Amino acid sequence: MAISPVIHESWKEALKTEFAHPYMEELKAFLGEEKNNYTIFPQGSHIFNAFNSTPFDSVKVVILGQDPYHGAGQAHGLSFSVQHGIALPPSLQNIFKELVADIGCPYPKSGDLSHWAHEGVLLLNTLLTVRSGEPFSHKDRGWERFTDQVIRTLSEEREHIVFILWGAPAGKKASLIDATKHLILKAPHPSPLSSYRGFFGSKPFSQSNDYLKAQGIKPIEWCL
Numbered sequence: 079m080a081i082s083p084v085i086h087e088s089w090k091e092a093l094k095t096e097f098a099h100p101y102m103e104e105l106k107a108f109l110g111e112e113k114n115n116y117t118i119f120p121q122g123s124h125i126f127n128a129f130n131s132t133p134f135d136s137v138k139v140v141i142l143g144q145d146p147y148h149g150a151g152q153a154h155g156l157s158f159s160v161q162h163g164i165a166l167p168p169s170l171q172n173i174f175k176e177l178v179a180d181i182g183c184p185y186p187k188s189g190d191l192s193h194w195a196h197e198g199v200l201l202l203n204t205l206l207t208v209r210s211g212e213p214f215s216h217k218d219r220g221w222e223r224f225t226d227q228v229i230r231t232l233s234e235e236r237e238h239i240v241f242i243l244w245g246a247p248a249g250k251k252a253s254l255i256d257a258t259k260h261l262i263l264k265a266p267h268p269s270p271l272s273s274y275r276g277f278f279g280s281k282p283f284s285q286s287n288d289y290l291k292a293q294g295i296k297p298i299e300w301c302l
Contacts, residue, residue, distance in 0.1 A: 119150075119208055125206050160189040265280035
């Protein structure tokens with residue numbers, strides 16, 4: 079996991095203290111061992127894709143996921159997103175259903191959310207890597223500490239960001255965010271297990287844009 083070549087300069091500067099911390103070296107060593115013994119996702123060049131696609135000063139919205147998809151060809155470093163041509167996972171199907179219902183976009187043909195990332199949506203997973211076929215296999219290795227600091231830094235150094243927190247684990251991250259400076263949108267997770275408990279009808283896309291426009295910020299073009 080070479081950090082320097084694969085993360086945008088703005089994030090290297092914003093997180094320089096975190097990158098210098100000893101636990102990051104431990105995480106790097108762990109990932110090196112994992113790569114020697116297992117297949118891990120996403121591939122190395124995509125681990126920091128969210129940060130490369132959405133520079134620090136460009137973040138308007140954060141959508142927080144959990145850990146990357148653990149099937150071949152799916153994960154590419156953006157939460158909830160899958161690479162072009164890959165079948166849509168159930169949670170993403172439900173996100174797209176809400177997108178259509180909320181703001182009238184056509185149902186997307188591809189699950190690649192890179193367009194959102196380039197629009198200013200930081201598609202952040204709590205964990206940035208996973209072992210093939212083993213969800214949460216890279217839990218408690220340091221990624222949580224790193225991504226908590228990402229949220230905390232955005233909260234402290236930026237203002238008027240929309241934080242979209244779907245599901246209970248994401249919802250707990252609200253404690254890292256200054257609600258007097260930012261908008262926090264909580265809803266059940268879009269997974270089929272919980273989507274009918276309040277995810278559908280939560281209108282995250284229109285709520286985000288209404289808030290951004292009220293702050294004089296160009297809204298997100300959500301249609302894919």
